[in-house]
Amino acid sequence: MALLAEAGPPVPPPADGPPRRRPVRRALKYVVAVGSVSAVATIGIVVGLNRLTGAGPVTERCTAVLDGSDWYLSPGQADNAALVVGTSVARGLPARAATIGLATALQESKLVNIDYGDRDSVGLFQQRPSQGWGTVGEIMDPVYSTNAFYDVLVEVEGYEDMAVTDAAQTVQRSGFPDAYAQHEMRSRAWASALTGNSPAALSCELAPVANADQIAPDAARDVVVGRLGRDLGLASATGAADPNRQDPASSTVTVDATPLTPDDPQRGAWATGQWAVATAQTTQAVEVHVADRVWLREEAAWVAAETRLSPGEVRITVDAAE
Template sequence: MPRTVSPARRHTGRSRLLRITAALVVLAALGGYMTVQYITSSKVVDGCLVESADGSAGERRTYRMSPEQAVNAATISAVGTSRGMPERAVTIALATALQESGLRNIEHGDRDSLGLFQQRPSQGWGTEEQILDPVYSAGEFYRHLAQVPGYSRLPLTVAAQRVQRSGFPQAYAKHEPDAALLAAALTGRTPAALNCAPPRATAASADPAKVRAELVRAFGKNVLPAVDEAPRAGAGAAGATATGIVSVPVPAARKSGSGSGADAASGGAARRGWELAHWAVAQSEALRLGQVSYAGRVWEAGAGWRTEREDASGTDVRIRLAR
């Protein structure tokens, strides 16, 4: 004979189920809120923002990253352009690093993989110390990429895979839009597109010599005038002034990589200037930089970019250290 369940007991069971469901919903909402708070606090308040130049304000593409990621992205771009590689090569490199390490110079990975590109010492990419140097690891990536015939015309996933030999080659594709946005800004094609939060208050003091050293490491020794070169009025050796300003000359043109599919616009002085200016903004926290100015635009820590004058002609990039 079937067992009869009283209406009161059925009601009690439903009530308990509803209470449990409601509790789970509240916990899920709380978890989502905490996650959003963590992401926003780590990526928005203390981070850097890149914006596209096209479309209205509501349609522009944006990408947010931490100061560490911005430094690494700017280094990857600088190493590429200093080797004469085109913007497409920088996009491929950035997409690869986004997939492999999230633009973080990590000291671990699958088997003996290390660094921004998860390169392996056992596979001939260099020593552990070398691979953990972003300038070296980026240079090795570009060296291998340049050996891929017609890489600039290949789908990004194919070009990246020819270098990386990854077990998940299609994973690079999802990073292409963000990598292209970053490359357009960091190679200087999109002016005033990178903005970073002000540097944190630290006990470390700003050092002009360190700024010059990092410029040379990323862009090569020709990025600054020689020490024995006669300085301009008011300037010290190698583009430094006594007032805490590092002045970086913007040459009239720069060479494009032969046979690499370099775009014609890459030789413009304005593009070179914006590349250097964006590099400095990306380094603002690491090197304690307070102001960057170029072509009538000024970036200030905590305020972003502003127009100082309408004259957009090429001038030196001036980097003022934080006080």
């Protein structure tokens, strides 16, 4: 992990319990597209063998695919990546900003919100209170620290055309200025998926939601809605139980992602949908429906859906206590 050297003050911001098995019935509702079979074969074998005994995946992990390469993060790292990229999208920044943000956080903290570091550095971006980044409490808030990073980045003239490591170093002033480059490809893959530029490119292998971890349906929906507002600024999300579902314990949050990318609502839907997959361990999401595709937690893959949603619409189904 590269640690900060003499990071200067930021540019002032602009004024502005065994696991519960899911019913087999879902296999009748969704069919796997032929083209998806080979892409998920390896994952299907590993996860499928575990499901024969009712266990979760051997290793929980999330994957972003770009140009045929798989780039992995742990579910905890993926959750923080969803915030870092989601914040950039909500602020209307280009995907390049998200790539720079992810590469920086990967180098500084391994995308983990740690409360220690070089000298007084803390948080996702290892920002230093003594250098004007804020108080320890503020910096340990990942929402604050992520916005503080972007507040400085957007003041760097021409950052969109700079090498990722140079842009990151201009903000961070690290003792290891070239270290950010090693994270560029992973960051590009995750930024492309979480900004909605690469549809159905992000998936997570997660264990089923344990009975002991389940909460009431209303509370489960509130978790999703709260995170949508925090990470993406989508306060218009609405939660409602789906009366057509056979399992009344599962509830669905319907999201209008159009405000996220008004000129391209479908990209906003994919940004929101893949954000929902990346945060699924926290929110207990088990299904995410975008366009004519649906991510199934039990399959660890995007498969064909029976129906196609309108552009900008996303449906996130969470597992909740009966």
